[in-house]
């Protein structure tokens with residue numbers, strides 16, 4: 001990585017523009033995680049004709065030192081797979097006892113957070129609002145608006161990401177569009193998704 005990221009001495013940078021520091025951007029297309037959506041049939045049908053970009057992440061991932069902070073920007077596009085709004089994969093941290101802070105820059109949606117025991121905290125996100133994902137909680141961004149949902153986040157650098165648990169079990173809660181607005185529903189496949 002370029003010299004700008006001096007984790008030992010500090011640094012500053014301009015953020016959020018994919019043209020700057022393109023090497024730290026990761027893009028997630030539907031074909032990379034179709035099974036995370038509840039309506040897999042709808043995902044498959046879309047993939048027959050296109051592979052939409054669902055979100056992109058600028059992750060300033062430092063070398064894994066517990067005293068460092070990983071941080072970045074997530075840009076989650078608007079759209080739906082079936083009735084389910086575009087969302088990030090979502091994950092637990094490998095070190096479960098690590099929280100994360102999100103700050104909404106633009107757009108609207110939710111930070112869905114929940115424990116392995118299925119305890120849910122659904123946190124709204126609008127510009128200038130922060131959402132705190134407590135330690136032990138998995139987290140996922142959901143865009144319920146018509147513009148990109150853009151958030152800044154920061155967490156302990158060595159926390160690590162566990163996607164497999166979410167891939168296997170799903171989240172307890174789904175946000176689906178019903179009658180043109182977001183509706184909070186229990187995931188009928190929770191725990192049984194394979």
Ligand code: PAN
Pocket residue numbers: 057059072074088089090091100139140141153155161
């Ligand atoms: C965030 C997320 C980011 C993308 O940086 O990694 O929003 O979501 P997924 O990692 O679920 O694809 C974070 O929570 N880091 O720990």
Ligand code: ZN
Pocket residue numbers: 091093100139155
């Ligand atoms: Zn996280």
